[in-house]
Amino acid sequence: MLTIGQLASYAGVTVRAVRHYHQIGLLPEPERDSSGYRRYGATAVVSLIKIRTLADAGVPLAQISRMLEADAATFAEAVRRIDRQLRDEIDRLQASRTQIAQLTAGNGLALPPEVAAYLDRLREVGASKRMVAAERDGWILVAARRPDRVVEWMPVKLAQLEDPQVVRLYRVLSEIFDSDTTQEDLLVEAADIMVALAEQAYRSGDMVAEEEPLDDLPDLLDALAAEHDPRTDRLRALMRERGWSGWNRMERLPEPPDRPPVS
Amino acid sequence: MLTIGQLASYAGVTVRAVRHYHQIGLLPEPERDSSGYRRYGATAVVSLIKIRTLADAGVPLAQISRMLEADAATFAEAVRRIDRQLRDEIDRLQASRTQIAQLTAGNGLALPPEVAAYLDRLREVGASKRMVAAERDGWILVAARRPDRVVEWMPVKLAQLEDPQVVRLYRVLSEIFDSDTTQEDLLVEAADIMVALAEQAYRSGDMVAEEEPLDDLPDLLDALAAEHDPRTDRLRALMRERGWSGWNRMERLPEPPDRPPVS
DNA sequence: TGGAGGGTTGACGTAGCGTCAAGGTCAAGC
DNA sequence: GCTTGACCTTGACGCTACGTCAACCCTCCA
Structure with a gap:
């Protein structure tokens, strides 16, 4: 046994x-x-x-x-x-x-390579690290919501970076976010550029309605921006004063497919 | 929120x-x-x-x-x-x-195909289902202990089945195990055949010492046989009377490599 | 005002054991 | 006879990434 x-x-x-x-x-x-x-x-x-x-x-x-x-x-x-x-x-x-x-560390995480390339380009034209990080988080939300569309938008976004106005906008925003104080003049300049771009897009008819609206995504992006930097609230207020609801969703027309969120 | x-x-x-x-x-x-x-x-x-x-x-x-x-x-x-x-x-x-x-059901489970083929052959020459099942369990133990050697032994075992004496032995054993009563005459015949086979192998010098002894494997096989059918105890006793320790391990010499366990 | 559809914590279940904890048993050497 | 080490016993928690009650509270809408 x-x-x-x-x-x-x-x-x-x-x-x-x-x-x-x-x-x-x-x-x-x-x-x-x-x-x-x-x-x-x-x-x-x-x-x-x-x-x-x-x-x-x-x-x-x-x-x-x-x-x-x-x-x-x-x-x-x-x-x-x-x-x-x-x-x-x-x-x-x-x-x-x-x-x-x-998987790649940094910008590649949770994002398709096209978006990562866009973020790299953003950095090259002078956006600060924090600015790029904020933008990246925004695109992570967008990519999670519309994984099918986000890749299509990238060529448009890249093309916009050829416009000196847009480059100027990102540099101004970078300076705002990297600073410890609130610089009203910079916020005003940023708001002015954004309104100018919006008016341009509106006049040229580039603003067409999104066939499938993004629902609450703009709100979420607004909230994300505010959590990254509360000074974006002031930016939204300045936009409103100039007749635009703000920041991520333009008031007079729904979010156009070729003008995805800025931050 | x-x-x-x-x-x-x-x-x-x-x-x-x-x-x-x-x-x-x-x-x-x-x-x-x-x-x-x-x-x-x-x-x-x-x-x-x-x-x-x-x-x-x-x-x-x-x-x-x-x-x-x-x-x-x-x-x-x-x-x-x-x-x-x-x-x-x-x-x-x-x-x-x-x-x-x-994996195959039945005999193939936990056994190399060579052994399964041997068991099939055993059935063909007249061994009963219970006999084959008992033999299979024995070979499962052997294969677990000496997986390297067990395949080598199969050709020898298959050749032994060409000997009418061996075939007779398995048929007698089958009859013993399938019966509800103890038939002394059959037990004696089985013991006689086993002793004759052992003497033959002894004289022809086929019984050589196993280089790596199987330790307790023979004891385990004896125990297994007894658990399958207690009448194997009587068989062992008859073998002893005839000058052989019995059943799985021959007394005068250690277990030979070409005479692996019978049951 | 009542019911549907949220939310809360707590606890058990999954697969196949590994790994203590806290003891009782056995065989061997002194 | 005693110690020592190796073995045995039951009981219980741990691991992974949640799924699935249970029992109860909160909110919103017709």
């Missing part, structure tokens, strides 16, 4: 595993000797080896007892089922590997 | 997941409103999207906060580490698929 340790070493498993199989009823509890030790016969070794063979093949413990009792056809069907599950799990992990290979 | 449900739906996760992230400190707990509800700002949405991006890529939650704080080099190193872990897990599952593809 064998002790639990001997049984376990015969089958190449741990003592804890054997006790676990007892607990879940996979392996029947054997008789105890006078001191309360479990005592196993040779058939227990055979059972344990069969169990481990299936477990090593990826069969969940909960299904092993059924499989050991099954006839050949049922067994084969179960094998197919387990194999499908293994394949699915492998596919999941493979997808994870593909995903993780796309 | 957003409720937890709104936050969750923005990021495409469940409410329970968000609370879980709070619990493990991955996402900071927000302020509560007057009624005790959690109230979130837009930055929480951004944080949650970043978290899900990494989690979807297979990063364990416990490592996400470190990765979000890491610089580009550390981040890249962490990405490589995660990818290695994913690869290892995929390899494990692939190995499981290979294993499970080898």
Whole structure:
């Protein structure tokens, strides 16, 4: 007669595993000797080896007892089922590997490469780190909401950076956000540029209604800007004074597809 | 301000997941409103999207906060580490698929195909189902102990089945095990054949010492036989009377490599 | 004003054991 | 006979990433 340790070493498993199989009823509890030790016969070794063979093949413990009792056809069907599950799990992990290979630190995180490239360009034309970080967070929200559209918008945004007015706007905003004090003149200049750009877009007819409105996304972007820097509230106020509802959503017409949020 | 449900739906996760992230400190707990509800700002949405991006890529939650704080080099190193872990897990599952593809019901379970073929042949020459089942369990033990050698032994065992004496032995044993009563004459005949075979092997010098003794394997096989059918005890006794220790291990010489256990 | 549809904490369940904790038992050497 | 080390016992928590009640509170709308 064998002790639990001997049984376990015969089958190449741990003592804890054997006790676990007892607990879940996979392996029947054997008789105890006078001191309360479990005592196993040779058939227990055979059972344990069969169990481990299936477990090593990826069969969940909960299904092993059924499989050991099954006839050949049922067994084969179960094998197919387990194999499908293994394949699915492998596919999941493979997808994870593909995903993780796309991950880049910094601007690339949670953003398609086109947006990351836009952010890099923004930095090049003089936007400060904080400005770019704020812009990036905004685009993360946009990309989460409209992953299909965000890539289309990027060429438009990149083209806008060729306009000296736009470049000036981002530099002014950078200076505002990087400063410790509130500089009213800069805020006014920024608001003036934004209004000018809006009027331009309005006159040229570039402002067309978004077919699927972005719902609450503009509000969320406003809130995000305010959390990044409360001085954006003042900016919104100046926009309102000039006849525009502000910042992310222009009042007279809904958000146009080629004028996605600025910050 | 957003409720937890709104936050969750923005990021495409469940409410329970968000609370879980709070619990493990991955996402900071927000302020509560007057009624005790959690109230979130837009930055929480951004944080949650970043978290899900990494989690979807297979990063364990416990490592996400470190990765979000890491610089580009550390981040890249962490990405490589995660990818290695994913690869290892995929390899494990692939190995499981290979294993499970080898699995066959019945005799094939926990045995190499050569042994399964031997068992099929045994059935063909007239061994009963119970006899084959007992033999199979014995070979499961042997295969677990000496997986390297067991395949080598099979051609020898198959050749032995060409000997009419051996075939007769298995048929007699089958009759013994399938019967409800103890038939002394059959037991005597079986013992006589086994002794004759042993003497033959002894004289022809086929019995050479096993280089690596099988230790307690013979004892285990004896025990297994006795658990399958207690009448094997009587068989062992008859063998002893005839000058052989019995059954699985011959007394005058250690177990020969070409005479592996009979049952 | 009542009901539907939010929100709150707390706790258990999942798979397959690993790993203490706090003891009792056994075999061997002194 | 005593110690020592290796083994056995049960009980319980830990791990991953939440799902799923339970029991109760809050808000909004017809």
